[in-house]
Amino acid sequence: MLPPLSRGALAQQMAAARSRIGLSIRRAAAIAEVPASTAQGWLEGRHLPTPSLMPQFMTLLRALQLVTVQNETAWAEALDRMRRSSIVAESPYVGLRPYATTESSLFVGRERSLEELLDACSRTRPPRIVMVVGASGAGKSSLLAAGLIGRGTAPDGPLSHLNPVQSTVRDLLGWKTPTEATLLVVDQFEELQQLEATEAGELVDTLCRLPDHVTCVIGLNANAVGTVLRQERLAPFLASPVLVGPLTTAEYRQIIEVPARHHGRAVSTELTHVLIRDLHQYGYPDPGIVLPLLSNTLKRCWNAASGETLTTSDYLASGGLWTSLNDEAEAVWQDLSAQDRPLVRRLMLSLVVVDANRLLRRSIPFGSLSSQMVPVAEAFIASRLLTHSEDHLTITHEALLTRWHRLRGWVEQEEATLLVGRRIHMATKLWDEGGRAPEGLMPVEAEMWQSWARAEDAPVISKNEHEFIDASLALGRAHEEEQENRLKHTRRQRRTALGIATVAVVLAVVAAFLGIHSAALTQQANTAARAARAQQLALVSDQIRNTDPNEAAQLAVAAHRLEENPRTRSTVIESAGGTAPLRINGAAGNTMVAVAPGSDIVLRGDSQGNLAVWRDGNLKSEPELVETDGGQLFAVQPVLRDGRYLVIVAGQRTASVWDLTTSARKLGEWAVAGVTSYSAAWQGTVALIGNLHGEVQRIDLTNPERPEVRTPLLTGEDVAVTALTATPDLIVASASRNRLALFDSAGTALPDFQVPGQVMSLDVSEDGKEILAGSSASKALLLEVSGTALRTNHEFLMKSGVHAVRHLGDQVALGGSQGEVVIANRTGEITERRPLRSVVTSISRGSAGLLTGTAEGTLSLWPPLPTLLRTNGVKIHDIRRMGGKTIITTADGPRVLDSTAPGSPELTVPTSPGGGGYLPHVASDVTGSTLATQSRDGKVVLLRLAGSGYETEQVIDETTTVVDLVLSPDGRRLAIGHRSQVGYDIYQRGSTGWEPTGTLHAWPGGLVFNSDGTLVAAMSADGTGYVVAAVTDSSPEILAEAGLPDRVVPSAFEFSPSGLLAVGALNGGVSIIDLSDPTKPHATAQVFDAHASLERLRFSPDGNHLLATSVEGDLWVWERTGETPALSLHIEHPSASIAGADLVDGQLLLALSDNTAVAWPGNAAAAAADLCSRLGDPLTSQEWAQLAPGVPFMNGCS
Template sequence: MPRTERPLEDGDSPELRLAAALRQLRQKAGSPTYRTLSQRSHYSVTTLSHAAAGRSLPSLPVTLAYVLACDGVVEEWERLWHTTAAEVAARDAPEERDSPCGTPVGAPYPGLAAFQLEDGERFFGREQMTNALVRSLSTRRLVAVFGASGSGKSSLLRAGLLPRLYAEAEPGAVVFLTPGPRPLEECAVTLAGRLGATAGALHAELADDPANLHRLVRQLLAERPAAAEAVLVVDQFEEVFTLCPSEEERALFITALCLAAQAPNSRCRVVLGVRADFYAHCTHYAELVAALADSQIVLGPMTGEQLRQAIVQPAARAGLSVEAPLVASLIAECHGRPGVLPLLSHALLETWHRRRGNALTLAGHQAAGGVEGALARTAESFYTSLTPARQQLARQLFLRLTALGEGTEDTKRRLLRGELDLDKDTAAVLEQAAGARLLTVDDLHTEITHEALIRCWPRLHQWLTEDRESLRRHRRLTEATLLWDSLDEDPDALYRGGRLAMVKEFLVEPPLSGTLSARERAFLDASLAAEEDTERHTALQTRRLRRLVALLTAMALLATGAAAYALHVQREVTQQRNDVLSRNVVTEASLLRDTQPALYARLMTAAYRLSPTAEARDGLLDAAATALPGHVRGVSAVAFDPSGRGLATGGDTVRLWNVPPSGPPLKAGEAVGGGPVASMAFSPNGRTLAVGGFRHRTQLWDVSDRRHPAPVATLAGHTDVVFAVAFSPDGRTLATGSYDHTVRLWDLTTRSRPVVRAVLTGHRLNVKAVAFSHDGRYLATGGDDRTVQLWDVTRPGTPVRSAVLTGHRHFVTSLAFGPGSRTLVSGSDDHTVRLWDVSDPRRPAVLPVLTGHTEVVISVSLSSDGRLLASGGYDGVARLWDVTDPRRPRPAGVLSGSGGALNEVVLSPDGGTLVTGSEESDTRLWSTNPKEALSRICARNPTPLTRTQWDRYFPDVVHSPSCPADRR
């Protein structure tokens, strides 16, 4: 028999009134048990019973889940919750500053926190932007607000836009959310209460088909007037890039938003708040680019008058005055500065604490530390008020709450409460930081109140810069631990090998070991235990193999007739042992690659000679690679001339190299063009080099004398980046593909005076790849519209499209034809390489899809005989494939030591050398033949392994020279 519910305490607080109303609703629903309510709402029994206990105000999602489980009217209860929350806030607002870290809720300024819906009456200075946003939303179905961190995007959406929407829209038709690490799940939870459905069911529907968001919005409005529309406001949209680890869920969420806004019968309008430095991330999604073409609101710094309104009006509404010198000083400090608004608001809040009577004074502002100093002083006051032990906890907490930028500024990271060890001290630190408004805490999450704290608190900035690589490793460890937890501690999700070796320091170094949570320590302990089990198993297997060899040897002495069989078995056992040793040496030696390259190379040669496993082969090819002097801004394009004796590398300039039959290439000359290089190609006779760039033009260079390249002509006409160039086999036509969505065919009969023959307009988005077939009859083009298009260019002046190849799920980045023009290879942003049979160009057939890359495949290249294929991507890996039979391709090598994302991979005509260009200003030459790689290593590294080194890595193996010189 279930226990009866504890009676409510005596009193008339807002929390008790809301709890009593919830209990009355449950009685009207037939008094279902809390276990039944839990099954209906997917919240725990404890959470639901606590919501009706009256001891604290439950969160809005919990309240609506309780109401929905009891068949209540969601819209009425949502309004009741907001009213109750306002009463609680007004009651709890202290009249005076209680401590250096306390902040009154009733102050006229919010400090670091964004203005909220209930703050609309004291939100000033952005009226013009609010009106512009409302006007834009009335004519466009999807609008994005871009602005720097701290420019007031969240306040504009919450306190500017939302009150206008709630005043005009149907009740419940305004949906507000922030994406977090699971944007589809967040969307489902937000909609569930309004639709009378479970969050789990809605999440499954959205994951199955993103168009279901459009259908759910129509369902939400089914009982409303025909003209009614829903508005979906997504604040901090950049979280889909910084917090969401799944590219698939990110793409589904973006597609769902675009479909909901742009479907022919759409009843939804979408508003996105996006940090400006994530604009480039948005351009990676074609549907979002199309939707934002003319639907952007840019939030810049406030004007002087707008700043004056934001300073003076909230104080006036609270019955306060602001000294004129203070207003002038604040406007002078903040005018024209992006991202300064949270600092201004916090400085005003601290000045309010130091007010004289009803007046905010310049002296009080100066005492608070000014605009920059007020926030740093608040943070330091909070930190210094802690004990040394709690100071260490605060450091760990703020580091966990920061997402390290990759080419962007560091951002805040929303933290699940389960990621923390909530002991007494940690809870106290959280409470004090939240009291100082440095952190925002709710039932499930903790986050930094505003990213301005990351920029302006010197101590936090110092923590973040002391050892960013350790922080990145720790963050990856945290993500791995969460994955391990989500998979019910699946042993296959544990760290092993090199990844485990890199994080062992967290267990042995006291400063690092103290940063781990209990779950992270458990994850590492489980990983170490699994590794020890593996080592014990390997040792046991080795001992068994040794005993077997000894037994077989004894049997050979006893029976002459069994000698041949015993010898055969011994060889198999020895080979098995050699295979294991070879793989183990490759794994151990990988840690020496950057610190002891000579020893690494020797170990790779010895491991390969002992047993030529795939791992040893890849390590050998890596050790034999040769690096060329780097470009200033990275290597963005590489090209071999048809003979294979000339090489061009492009970045900030174009460098030309002579490639001798043996030894590294020698620099011959340099061409300085009109900007960064995006693409390059040699003419069939090797005398002309075409260079496409980011300044919308293609340059032709005479490279007959590579020591003195000379400009020949400049091809103008494109209106955006020329990302791809290719010569026809006869050298008379040049194809150029551009981000202006077109391909141009140029007549080079007179090389110094090129003429446009035709402009191909078949692509809807950027063109990123062009390639001629070997017979010159067909041109393949590929781009961001995810298609590959084949064109009959037998008559270059009147090209005809033969076919459109579809199948890639993302941008097509690179193309290459095989010999005989029967096979076409395409690389894509969807991490795959596709093979196509184009024997009949009007009816191409799909061949196998090559997988293995974990990031964008940016380049593909085929050897002249069509037997070897190379692919390279942003994962920093070049992969080799044997495509002698295109219907049955086989892996032929994995080259992963280049450092940084690859921009280009090119095979020499004979397929014996691969050249890679990367973002790290690095060009590398790799031998694709292990025997040739072995010769190169032995030639440049004659020092053999010492006996100690051999015994360390190859125990119980007779010493064998890995190079001819070792025999001397």
């Protein structure tokens, strides 16, 4: 065989040869007479043999049948060349394609999923079918090829006894079962939906009849789970799939760094940090979206690099992570024909909406595309820029909206058109969710909308939206006809009345009748108008919540006051649970807000030279106004020193220091005529004031009554000192672009510090060890201070120039020119966002929360978010309040808060047996004093409350993987369900511990105990219905087995305190089951509001409310006011999915996909009252007219 040209090719040849002859690593080590670790390094391509080990390596190559006597010299020369050039030429990153079976050494980061998959293959009982489920692009194909086959079936792998066979869905139809032990791998199983019904049936027959010596692994796109569930014989295999889900930061770090090491290069620590930061730029990274981009970006970075280390410069030279989207989109656009390219514009504009000043994604039905547009969409789907899911089409990632320059240009040209589309979309949604009631229609606007939709270049709208427009037009015509008929009727009555004018009594009766009839019609019209206005206000509130949460909250309160219905209740709760700030309006222009450390006094300097002072920090009170006569103010810098409250004020006509200790008193004015002062800072008792001519004035106020002027500092250029800050040893001034001027405490100039762009804002940490700098280059820098030296610790990338910064200790607050404040931790991970409409000019922190000022003149106070727990990268799955304890299920097991104690302190949970940690299985009794969870090594761990934490009560060893744990409310019984195995093992708590009492014949797809633990409901063994069983001290006894109406598949179960059973289904329906006679369960009511598969059901402790979370991340709440529960709330979190929820003591507890657990108001009236107490200045009539045209002006809070 010819010698390879690179280390990568060498590794591939050795792997193929090793697989062909079945050579294990230990055997290879024995042949070469080297340690096993050395042989493994050779075989995986991690390192080459040293010259002294060349004879042993050649022996191994001969054993692999790669080297012969004839080509031994050529191989030796090739290895020598590789050794001299340790860097492998080809990239170890595969770009957009998946890893192949021969690239197993490069496939990293999915070890958790691979271990679970190998374990499932080893333990699965006949029929041996394992489902692997994940989003498109999440790495399923790589896991199956490089992981399962490449590693699992390698000679020393756990599945080495199996012969791997890869097959497509269609190839399975004619597949002949081999006689030897086989691993059958079927990727992209979603292609099942492309088969005819008879073909699909044949394929299911083939899979369900696989002999015992065949283990089948199926890769399935998460969007196609419903297709498989409709195949009744395959549905049970989805009860416990191997999920290819989110990755941890450590796993992303492996994906970034390990492949490069295999090919001879390192990845710099700075580059890893930048990549991790960029991955989190749009929230917690979805592997299905970012993994292909990350691999493609690293491939280009590798090709751009020239040294032995991949650096940040290489990364930036290759375009960065999200910039690659523009290249990919342009490539797809360029590949289309000239006649297809105009269709791209129409398609993309159909998939976006303009929300105030933000661009958002929307989905459209795939079936609404014309035949000409389908191949255009498919081209973008193939490049993963668009996603086709559940017959809907959407832009795959938000980043495309800002990174594809062509799309941005189209949006700017068609912004007015997009605003019309947004209004149609939202109005249709409200109408549809409201049961398509007539009061949700908008006949006045419908004619304009119809003309807009019929235009050739109009964005595509859905069937529902067409129906909404048609229904609105029909309603308008009906109103016109009714009005005309009423006018005709009135005219006839008038003529009749005139004809019998002599009969006074009759005339009076007719008049009375007409008055009553008119009043009834007027009342009906007023009611309909109020409902329509409330819907309109709720619609606009939802539209603007992500851009102006205060205005959104005010509209939500007004909508709820006009009419209380599920939409208005939900809108006001979503606003109350979000980021709505208190706002104080002021004069448009620079708004500088400041609070001195250690003080409650809030200051605001405005564009008219006024300084507003709130001495108690209460922004709802009238401030004390100080007229500085300084023109527009650019800096307000307070300090509390020696019991005196001093403030530097810098502006167009002022460079002054004021004493605000009691009443406002100017201590001195140092402004130079015609010279604007732009920045200010304190260094001890010295006031520093920077002006527009590159000068920093210094005024010593050691004695405030006798200020002394020191020699000014000169930055060396006649440019504005845009920002100032200081430590006891160092003064930092931003002068010209790309530099910070530094001075020591004596005023001696030090060497400049280089920075990107023009620094617009500076802030120093309270301990003086760090400086935060905001730059016009869309960056912020965290600088470490060591005496008079600076060093960059971290860079934060922003979407726009950073005009305001505030160092918050463990976090930083960054205000951009596009009107948003981002709060991030020290590693760059964004933890919170504060949306604003205009340029952020200042940020400060008071005792009540974060304060911001904007160029619109608005001062905003942002109270802390109602966060119960933030897990810093660990996924949160569920939340419950049990007996005063908030039990939060995380990917690392239980976290428990004591909700009865001030501050809700966290209760301790003992480390798991063996110390490996816990899995996300957590069950609790009704008091929260007993918990059941599972350790990562498979043990079921029972915990009991003892003092300020939990202690281990008992450990139950399990031999198979647990997929479900359920405790009875009374804490006496435990049910354990296992992966791919029918039956729940039932345990009972006795005087000597937990003992098994029997097995419930049910599929582990959901189980629930009633309040006293005597009854249990669970998914039936065939996965198509449910069973009801009596639970006693002996084995459970099935009393009844039933199906849901229309034979839908159940997905969630819950008992009410009174004993009613609620069963959720994959179609989003909920059935209420009467179990007064457990042997004859029957449905008494059904609700179908959710329209999406339900994951969890939960009754409130009083049983008056039923909560459901759906796979789409929404929360639905029904109120039990009659036999059929009535929809009360539909909560859609603006930026995260809701994984679990509970409603206790008027609080709505939510477990969110952004790794937080929060508490929102659960009652709309209480939410509205809460908002009204903290919203500040109400909307003006002008603002109202812009936001809600046609709706009479009102203040929802008065």
